[in-house]
Amino acid sequence: CVTGVQTCALPILARQRADGGWSQTPAMTSDAWATGQALYALASVGVLPDHAAVRRARDFLVRSQRADGSWPMTSRPTKPGGEGSRSLIPITGAGAAWGVLGLVAGR
Numbered sequence: 092c093v094t095g096v097q098t099c100a101l102p103i104l105a106r107q108r109a110d111g112g113w114s115q116t117p118a119m120t121s122d123a124w125a126t127g128q129a130l131y132a133l134a135s136v137g138v139l140p141d142h143a144a145v146r147r148a149r150d151f152l153v154r155s156q157r158a159d160g161s162w163p164m165t166s167r168p169t170k171p172g173g174e175g176s177r178s179l180i181p182i183t184g185a186g187a188a189w190g191v192l193g194l195v196a197g198r
Contacts, residue, residue, distance in 0.1 A: 099136035100133055100136055100137075100138050103129050103132055103133055104133075104144050106129070107129070107144050107147065107148070108121050110151055111126075111147035111148050111150050111151030111154075112125065112126040112148060112151040112152070112155070113125040113126045113128070113129040113148075115167050116167055119165060119167060120165070121151060121155075122155075122162065122163070122164055122165070122186055123152060123155065123156075123162030123164065123186040123187065123189060123190030123193075124164065124182070124185060124186040124189045124190070125189075126148050126151055126152055126189075126190065126193055127152070127186075127188075127189030127190045127191070127192050127193030127194070128189050128193065129148065129193070130145065130148050130149070130192075130193030130194070130196050130197040131189070131192050131193050131196045131197075133145060133196075133197070134196035134197055135196075140197055140198055145197045148193065148197060149194060149197055149198075152190050152193060152194055156190070160187065161183050161184075161186070161187045162183070162186050162187060162190050164179055164182045164183045164185075164186040165179070165182075166179060166182050
């Protein structure tokens with residue numbers, strides 16, 4: 092986005108949830124994958140770490156992180172009306188990666 096921080100950040104900020112996180116789809120709960128991606132994108136367009144939305148997102152990630160360092164994840168359906176993957180191992184790893192990237196980008 093080259094039109095300015097405000098213009099680039101607004102669509103992302105508008106999708107932040109009351110719990111401080113973002114979700115993969117409107118029907119899903121907030122998770123580390125979507126929240127980490129949102130934090131990374133916000134940092135990429137110049138939103139500063141002291142912005143209220145960034146602080147709420149960091150708080151969400153810290154609150155929802157498990158003792159083993161991962162975050163709870165669900166798999167989104169691969170086709171409309173279908174089920175997600177039965178194995179959560181790949182999405183849990185990807186969610187943890189995005190959660191960490193988001194925390195680093197949003198610090």
